[in-house]
Every structure is written in C-alpha cells, then in structure tokens.
Amino acid sequence: MGSKSDHLNFVLIPLMAPGHTIPMIDMAKLFAKRGVNITIILTPLDATRFRPVIERAVGSGLPIQLLQVKFPSEEAGLPPGCESADSLLSFDLMPNFFNAVTMLQKPMEEILKKLNPTPSCIICAKHLVWTVDTCKTFQIPRIVFDGMSCFTQLVTNKIYVSKIHERVAPEKPFIVPDLPDEIEFTKIQLPGSFNPGALNIAGFREQVRKTESQAYGMVVNSFEEVEQRYVDELRKVKKVWCIGPLSLWSNESLDIAQRGNNQDSINSDQFLNWLDSKKQGSVIYACLGSLSRLSTAQFIELALGLEESSHPFVLVVKTSGGNSEEIGKWILEEGFEERTKERGLLIRGWAPQVLILSHSAVGGFLTHCGWNSTLEGICSGLPMITWPMFSEQFLNEKLVVQILGTGVGVGARAVVHLGEEQKPEMKVMRNGITKAIQRVMDEGKEGCERRKMAKELGEKARRSVEVGGSSDLNARLLIQEIAQLGKSKQ
Numbered sequence: 001m002g003s004k005s006d007h008l009n010f011v012l013i014p015l016m017a018p019g020h021t022i023p024m025i026d027m028a029k030l031f032a033k034r035g036v037n038i039t040i041i042l043t044p045l046d047a048t049r050f051r052p053v054i055e056r057a058v059g060s061g062l063p064i065q066l067l068q069v070k071f072p073s074e075e076a077g078l079p080p081g082c083e084s085a086d087s088l089l090s091f092d093l094m095p096n097f098f099n100a101v102t103m104l105q106k107p108m109e110e111i112l113k114k115l116n117p118t119p120s121c122i123i124c125a126k127h128l129v130w131t132v133d134t135c136k137t138f139q140i141p142r143i144v145f146d147g148m149s150c151f152t153q154l155v156t157n158k159i160y161v162s163k164i165h166e167r168v169a170p171e172k173p174f175i176v177p178d179l180p181d182e183i184e185f186t187k188i189q190l191p192g193s194f195n196p197g198a199l200n201i202a203g204f205r206e207q208v209r210k211t212e213s214q215a216y217g218m219v220v221n222s223f224e225e226v227e228q229r230y231v232d233e234l235r236k237v238k239k240v241w242c243i244g245p246l247s248l249w250s251n252e253s254l255d256i257a258q259r260g261n262n263q264d265s266i267n268s269d270q271f272l273n274w275l276d277s278k279k280q281g282s283v284i285y286a287c288l289g290s291l292s293r294l295s296t297a298q299f300i301e302l303a304l305g306l307e308e309s310s311h312p313f314v315l316v317v318k319t320s321g322g323n324s325e326e327i328g329k330w331i332l333e334e335g336f337e338e339r340t341k342e343r344g345l346l347i348r349g350w351a352p353q354v355l356i357l358s359h360s361a362v363g364g365f366l367t368h369c370g371w372n373s374t375l376e377g378i379c380s381g382l383p384m385i386t387w388p389m390f391s392e393q394f395l396n397e398k399l400v401v402q403i404l405g406t407g408v409g410v411g412a413r414a415v416v417h418l419g420e421e422q423k424p425e426m427k428v429m430r431n432g433i434t435k436a437i438q439r440v441m442d443e444g445k446e447g448c449e450r451r452k453m454a455k456e457l458g459e460k461a462r463r464s465v466e467v468g469g470s471s472d473l474n475a476r477l478l479i480q481e482i483a484q485l486g487k488s489k490q
Ligand code: UDP
Pocket: 018, 019, 020, 022, 259, 260, 287, 288, 289, 290, 291, 292, 316, 349, 350, 351, 352, 353, 354, 369, 370, 371, 372, 373, 374, 376
C-alpha cells in the first residue's frame, strides 16, 4: 500500500547557481523521505554535478526523478556549456544569464505536461518569474525558495516599504524601521535592489520583486529557533515554512564529502589526516563561497592576514576567474605555501565545506556570509569571522554578529558587487582579518562565551530537524497543505 503522500509530486526548479542547487537537492531528499514524489529539473551541467547524489538517494528507495532541460546558453549570448552562475567567465554576462533563465518557460512546460503523477506544486527560485504563468496554467501553487533567511526577508521588506534608503547619504547609517531589534545599515551595505552596481538588471529585479509577492508561500532554509522573532513578524505578511537547515537533512557520508561537486579537488584522506594532526578547535577554515572572486591584491591581504594570525588554517583558493593564474603565481613565487606549510593547507577549487566544518580540529569559520555558508557554520556550532561581500551578505553578518553574538567582522564596509572586485577602495586590510581571527580564537572570557553560544545554536539547529522538531513539523505541515489544496481542486 502506498503512503499518504505518494500521489503528490513536488516539482523543484532551482536557479542555476551552487547556492541554490545545493540546498534544493537537500530539499528533494527531505520531502522524498516523507513519501512525496519529487521531480527535480536541472540543466545538463548541474545534472552531471548532482546525478551521483540523486542516484544514491534513489538507490536507497527515495522517490526522486531527475529530469534535464537544455539551458539556452548560446541563444542568450553565453558561451556553450555556460549553464550556471559559477561558470560565467565574467559577471558582465549576468544579464545574458538571466535572459537564458527567462527563456526556460516553454521547455519546462513541455516537461511538466508529461509528468505522472501530475505536478502538485512548483518550488522554485524567485528568479524564475515565468513560473507565475506556468502555475496558473497548471492550476498549482507556486512556492518560492530564494535561499535567504527570514531576517533578510523582513529587513528588505521594511526597507522596501519605508524607502528609507532613498532619504540617506550612501555612507550614513540609518535604522531600519519596525524591526524587533535596532538594526543599523548604510546604503552601501544593502543588496543590489537598493544599492545597484554597474550591471543593468534593474528591470529584471523589478519583475522578480513583483512576481515574488504573487507566490502562494515561501520555503526558507532556516530554523525557527535561530530567528524566531523575525519568523513571527514575516508570517504576518507571508506564508512561510522554515524547513532548514537543509544541509542537515543530508547525513550520508559520501553525500557530505561530495556536496556540490562530485569531483574531489583534494584527496579527502590527505586533508582529514592533516586536520587530525591539529589541536581540537585550533584551525580556521576560510572559504568565500562559490561565486565571489577576490582581486589579487585582496587575496594577498587574506593570505597574509591568515599567516599573521598564527593559527593553523585551511584556505580555499578559486581556480576559476580571470586572475586565478596570477593568484596561483603569487602563492608559489612569494613562497606563501612553502612558508606556511606546517600550519596552512590550501585547497584549490572546490572544498568539501560541510565535511571540513564538522571536523573537531576546526575552531572558527572565516566566511563571506552567503546564507548557506552562514547556516552551515551555525550547524557546526562554530564562531565565525565575517567578511560579507555582495548580495544580502551584510544582512547575514548583522544576524550573526549583532543578534546571535557568534561572529566578529573583519571590517568590510560596503558591498563589492560581482564583477566589481577590482575597486581598490573596498579592500579589507590584513590587520582587520588578523584581529577578527584573534578575537574569535581568544581563550579569554569573551571568546569562551562566544564559542559557548555558537555550540548551543548548533545543538538547536540539530534538534530542529529531529522528529517533532520545528523544521520537521513545518515540512509536514507544508506537505499536508499541498495535499489539501490538491483535494479541494478535485
Ligand atoms: N561550497 C562548498 N565548497 C566550496 C565553495 C562552496 O561546498 O569550495 C558550498 C557551501 O557549502 C554552500 C554553497 O557552496 O553550501 C555556497 O552557498 P552560499 O550561500 O554560502 O554562497 P554563494 O556561493 O551563493 O555566494
């Protein structure tokens, strides 16, 4: 006999960027484990990246089917095979990338027509604006997943409604009205919709904003206990289900080791042995996400800041991007790797982040405050050294440093938009990095207190996904609601 959910088919369509696809794959497993059929639609590039993890899930009996849609790279003026935001050679191509995303409506609808069981809802990135019409055609609810926290949703909503950012000078701090806490920002720290960079995507952003508000509801990769007052406030204006931390729904060891990439940049025995040789809680793990690309001068400040902190470190070095060769040359020619080899480990390319964060030798996470990374740091019970760069990352820093009290900032002052990394005035200096590391790793009262709070949060995160935990309950409520909507349609 089938389960109560086996007539349901949730269609998951992520935006083509690791920060979206990775949590959506986790989400697929979360719902499939509760008996819901899942259809996840990926481009060929992402299908290659994620097929192993999906095949393992299917092999363990989960009802997930992976379907592919051709990404119209060439039609949108992108090089062939450029199918994900992290594969863009230059971020100047972002408008072309969003054009390609917009062209996906027809081929996706062709796929949806053939699904059996028929789709019960679409869970998709807010950037897939055409899904509004698609969901109308198929008469199913559209649930948006934009990969950000409730804190961010609420702050951006309050700024949007009050338009306070339009009345202040770029560097003048202002308090965001009507929030549970006194939260201060400057305009130059805000996401692109309030603080645009050089990219000409204002029209697309406006479409996203409009269509986002037409969604039936929103799933959030967060757990209530980490931002309860913000969840409560957001629920006054939106239907919200916090079902995270999504990374915790994936606990198979190979899935953790290959998260986001099935090709190892580094032999895992090699770095696990290296971590095993270090004192508990002594290592800084430094990784700035999947998209950010540091200028060479900025990379040098980071490397030297880590070196001067005198703590052991793992540093993830990007191998894509225009200046990656130049950075590679500096590492070798200036003797950085050789000089720090007892204390430092460089991972070139993709790092198994969640695996590293869970190792007991790691004592601090230097992060760019992408929301996935922020949550992964929270789940691992680690204090964070925060270096926000673009998008809503300054908001995530605010949550971690001011509200949760588990982070220390390196002193980043303003958003560095993707593609604008060369602007010298935005540079974070090495002594800011070293000082923040020292404060986080400090053995005194302040450091111990911060570590204790981080550990407690990690435990709360874990409890939220256990049976009866808040995220487990929210996931069940969402399934029930979609099932109910389906019944009332019959
Ligand atoms: N990630 C990883 N290894 C890397 C770089 C990134 O596993 O070398 C993962 C990271 O764990 C997170 C995601 O990629 O799940 C990045 O998402 P986030 O929201 O933190 O930042 P973005 O890359 O979108 O800026």
